[in-house]
Amino acid sequence: MSQGLAGYIIRRLLWTVPVIVAISILVFLLLRLGPLDPVESILGQRYTEEGADRLREKYGYDRPVHIQYLKYVQNLFQGDLGVSTRHQNFTVAEVVIPKIRVSAGMGVMAMVLVFGLGVPAGVFAALRRGTFLDPLTIGFWLLIDSVPVLISAIWAQWLFALQFGWVDLTYGGVFHPNIILPVFVMSLPGVAGVARLMRASVIQVSTEDYVRTARSKGLREQTVVVSHVVRNALLPMITVIGLALPGIFAGALFTELLFGIPGIAREALQAVLAPDFDVVLGLVLFGSILFVFANILVDVAYGFIDPRIRLSAARGS
């Protein structure tokens, strides 16, 4: 059985290679063959034909697309992600890595917050099943989820910075207390999903035999809930970490824009609009690899939790 799982993981990992290659070709072609021209935006007012040609030669944009792609891949294997045209004299790695740090820091905090609020909310709703408190709890978080960050960010800024004066709105680094407000704004929409899954999971576990056994041998209700129900209900929540990643990535864009945070989402947007080919490619590849591995993690975690899925996966799906 465990051999089947190992084989499954290896097969999934091998499958990521063509996926990543396909994504890189797709995005590369979209950028190089599309009408966006980085040379034009570098030169701006100073645009001359000779100057443009010189720059095209410098960045290799004058060569055939497939040669450009192969060159890009060759450099990639040497750890060279290319150079930024928007931030002159900086390599992609120099531009991107500090931003990844910021986004990763915020992402981890957001994930902790989403689980810290979502799990108790889900348990509460499940335990109050049949009363109005259950739909009220879930409905409350769904309502929060429905307000786009574009709007909630402004409301939160007004309430907590201008009315209460608890925070101010300048960005002072990932570990500065001012980061609390943006992290809350980008996390709160995710709570509903976690709460809903946790609720379903608790309800599912409550019907298990071992819970009935625990009750019938006279354990206190609190003990049953905490150490039998909730502990087992938490297991499937591992998978949510993977599922929540894309959402946090998307919510991050408007949080970063409205709070002036130098994260990857804002950088990606500016790189697309500039355009800054190598930075876009680097960030898209980074994001895609993150997504693909998160998905594998989800499937493997499912396999660990539910042996039936492990079996069908071993047969190859």
Add this chain to the structure above:
Amino acid sequence: MQAQVPALDFEESGFRPAPRFRILRELGHKKIAMVGIVIITIFYLFGIFSPWLATHDPNQQQLVVEARYAGPSSDHWFGTDRAGRDLYSRIVYAARTTLLFTLVVIVTGSFLIGLSLGLIAGYRGGWIDTLIMRVGEVLSSIPTLFLIIAISAAFRTRISDFVFTLKEDTFLGDDARAIVPFLIIVLASLPFAWFGSARIVRSQVLAIREQEYVLAAETIGVSTARLLARHIFPGVLPIFLVGLSASMAGIAFLEVALSYLGLGVDPATQSFGTLIFEAGRVRTFQQFPHVLMFSGIPLSLFFFSWTLLGDALVDVVEPRTYRR
């Protein structure tokens, strides 16, 4: 006197209504779902009848100081924005943009492409199944919003000539300026809009394909098209609708996000994205809260209603997992 029609007693007669009516009926019993349906219906009615429900021309500017950022009044129900335009009329027309965008993307992306590819992949299997699912996996592994932004940005830069040609040489006339940007965001969204429903439909087809009535139909030589349409599609429809209503808010948000970033619909076409963008940042909100409030609340309620409806549909269609 009218003759009394005796009420049919389904239980006693042993007759049970068809399953598709069961879903509608059970949905009717759910108050939360009904709230969602009512809000969505109102929203869409405003979208359909916006020319008649709007009180002003949404683009009519009043560039005198006292007419800008005016609060709600009997003339301007929701007040005016920074250019003195009537906010209520702009919101009513923004609902129309949302209606059109969700409708077009749902019909083409989820319904035409997603449903049919899901049916083919699930029923045919083999290499065509592998191909469809692998392409979908690749597309869904990319950070979607950014690729849509990239595609929209790429095609926006060169549209003005194209718009001019359309305006001069086709029947579109002045509408070309509104239609072309709209088509760009639809086309940019489509590659990413079909896979969710295709995957749901495929897995459901895999389950239904093994049912006896499908085997029976195959045995008596029913054509593939008829088999898919008459025997498999009805079984797939409920779960397809669940997936659809769950994805509606996300699809509608794409247009809002793109318009917010200035990559969406033409500025003269109203959109919640441009409305929210023009409502300004927090300082503007502090001074003139009505702009963001009136444009933000209907949009949030719209998203909320689709979520509620999706939730209720899951309950009705898949009662096993969420039984109370």
